[in-house]
Amino acid sequence: MALEITLLIIAWLFVLTGIVGCVVPGLPGVPLAYIGLIIAQFSERVDLAWYTLVFWGLVTVAAMVIDYVVPAWGAKQFGGSKWGVWGSTIGLIVGLFFGVWGVILGPFIGAVLFELIGGKKVWESFKAGWGTFIGLLFSTIAKLICCGLMAVVLMYDMIW
Numbered sequence: 492m493a494l495e496i497t498l499l500i501i502a503w504l505f506v507l508t509g510i511v512g513c514v515v516p517g518l519p520g521v522p523l524a525y526i527g528l529i530i531a532q533f534s535e536r537v538d539l540a541w542y543t544l545v546f547w548g549l550v551t552v553a554a555m556v557i558d559y560v561v562p563a564w565g566a567k568q569f570g571g572s573k574w575g576v577w578g579s580t581i582g583l584i585v586g587l588f589f590g591v592w593g594v595i596l597g598p599f600i601g602a603v604l605f606e607l608i609g610g611k612k613v614w615e616s617f618k619a620g621w622g623t624f625i626g627l628l629f630s631t632i633a634k635l636i637c638c639g640l641m642a643v644v645l646m647y648d649m650i651w
Contacts, residue, residue: 531649561626579605
């Protein structure tokens with residue numbers, strides 16, 4: 492019984508850390524949540540079908556690809572460069588120290604500043620910053636949805 496509870500607590504810690512990792516740079520959110528599903532599978536309380544674990548494994552891989560591709564794609568669609576992508580990432584990290592508004596505005600401001608440093612004109616920098624921000628926002632929302640659904644799957648399987 493103690494092992495059962497311990498496994499479920501660890502599984503939920505991974506899932507919840509995964510959700511946090513969707514917005515905190517450096518924490519691989521979706522993979523952490525997926526590890527939580529796998530850990531829960533070792534308990535007697537959770538019995539996910541093999542195809543459920545395979546499906547969420549594929550979703551995890553797709554989310555990791557999206558996490559790297561979509562912000563860069565957004566920047567490119569709006570004329571951005573690698574400078575903007577790096578600036579957006581650094582802006583997000585710095586923005587974490589300024590609460591919700593920092594997380595929202597940090598990537599945009601970082602992308603614009605780095606595009607200016609990279610030699611873009613002001614309007615081009617704002618346009619690239621917007622594209623990077625939109626890409627990062629889409630990627631973050633997609634990851635949050637994936638982790639949230641993994642939490643729902645785990646909760647559902649634990650209850651039923």
